[in-house]
Amino acid sequence: MRNRLPSADPLLRLQASITARDDQLLGWLYDHGVLTTDQIATALFPSLDFAQRRLRRLTVLRAVDRFRPNKADGGSYPYHYVLDQLGYDHVHAQRGLGAPRRDQARRRKQSLTRRPDLPHLLGGNQVFIDLAAHARIHLNNHLDRWQPAAAFHDPGVFYREGGNPEMMVHGPTGLPRPDGAGVWTEHGRSVPFFIEYDTGLERLDILTEKIAKYERVYAMSTWAWPVLFHLPSARRETNLHHRLAEARPRAVIATTTAGLRTALGASPAEQVWQLIGRSAGRHRLIDLPYTDPHHDDEYDNAPYSDHEDARSHQQLDL
Structure with missing residues (x-):
């Protein structure tokens, strides 16, 4: 029976596929909390479709997470993107900040989803x-x-x-x-x-x-x-x-x-x-x-x- 190679570290896998544009986006989410799909596409991508594909990939990599608030009159708003825990790990590593709290992403997402303003x-x-x-x-x-x-x-x-x-x-x-x-x-x-x-x-x-x-x-x-x-x-x-x-x-x-x-x-x-x-x-x-x-x-x-x-x-x- 072959020895199975150890699985790649999730943070290393993320960092191996990150682009300069991803870096900018993750930094923005770290500093400013939340951005919608449309905002991210408008600022950083040539098209909404291109942005959506990249955001799906970053979500799979656990760099970002998302939520979709409900409208009072029915339906829901566009996806709102926040940092996932690996996103915090990456930004902290890039900025030399030391390791973040293990529950930092969860706590901030809860704060943002409940934020009245x-x-x-x-x-x-x-x-x-x-x-x-x-x-x-x-x-x-x-x-x-x-x-x-x-x-x-x-x-x-x-x-x-x-x-x-x-x-x-x-x-x-x-x-x-x-x-x-x-x-x-x-x-x-x-x-x-x-x-x-x-x-x-x-x-x-x-x-x-x-x-x-x-x-x-x-x-x-x-x-x-x-x-x-x-x-x-x-x-x-x-x-x-x-x-x-x-x-x-x-x-x-x-x-x-x-x-x-x-x-x-x-x-x-x-x-x-x-x-x-x-x-x-x-x-x-x-x-x-x-x-x-x-x-x-x-x-x-x-x-x-x-x-x-x-x-x-x-x-x-x-």
């Missing part, structure tokens, strides 16, 4: 997915960074040398908790930004309170990124601008709407952002003002102040 999480992720999709078909456009909300929950995360040390003790209640942050690059020039994704279910007061927290960051720090509010409707946008007309926030706050983007077929990179407290007109993401010498050094940007300083930009009639 899952549409909000998916909506915020969609803004970045749309940027990634735009970059995939536009030469010299890149989504260079996509940070999750969790990256901004620790006290002191907004503090930088030269800022007010009180930022270290304000914690998450006194400073903002963005839904995400990113860096968008076009033809060698990049802009950092925060995202606030609004479903329209919160009172406008909640949005103005969020803006007040960004104002606090602006006043206490040496840097300022544009804060992008993605709103559901033109009416919601008009009401927010009207609410803040007299306040004229010093922080750079820009808005767009799902309705406008759908009507124009426009990605978040395009001319869809209206600055609060400025004259009418919309701007491309890459043209929004910011102040951040650290960012300019990291991305080899010409400082924004070389062509128009963000902190004086508020005084200009755009």
Whole structure:
């Protein structure tokens, strides 16, 4: 009787078949929790069919798992993909994080499937997915960074040398908790930004309170990124601008709407952002003002102040 060869280690089998695109997807699921089939296909694949075939393969390899929430009025939503345990093993190995908990995938899947604000999480992720999709078909456009909300929950995360040390003790209640942050690059020039994704279910007061927290960051720090509010409707946008007309926030706050983007077929990179407290007109993401010498050094940007300083930009009639 022949000696049977030992079966291949599942993680080694996964790593032997992984592609660079798979690596990116697994990293996104690790950082951002959940993405739908359509989101994954839009951002990373040439077609939905191609994406579905690859996702089935990754599911068989136990890199990803999936669930399908039921709709209140019957039927179900598309598949929602999360990391399976081998996916966690792979990402931890790639990032040098040490072994994950043995039940990490199960616990996170349970958390996501029970999450009452899952549409909000998916909506915020969609803004970045749309940027990634735009970059995939536009030469010299890149989504260079996509940070999750969790990256901004620790006290002191907004503090930088030269800022007010009180930022270290304000914690998450006194400073903002963005839904995400990113860096968008076009033809060698990049802009950092925060995202606030609004479903329209919160009172406008909640949005103005969020803006007040960004104002606090602006006043206490040496840097300022544009804060992008993605709103559901033109009416919601008009009401927010009207609410803040007299306040004229010093922080750079820009808005767009799902309705406008759908009507124009426009990605978040395009001319869809209206600055609060400025004259009418919309701007491309890459043209929004910011102040951040650290960012300019990291991305080899010409400082924004070389062509128009963000902190004086508020005084200009755009």
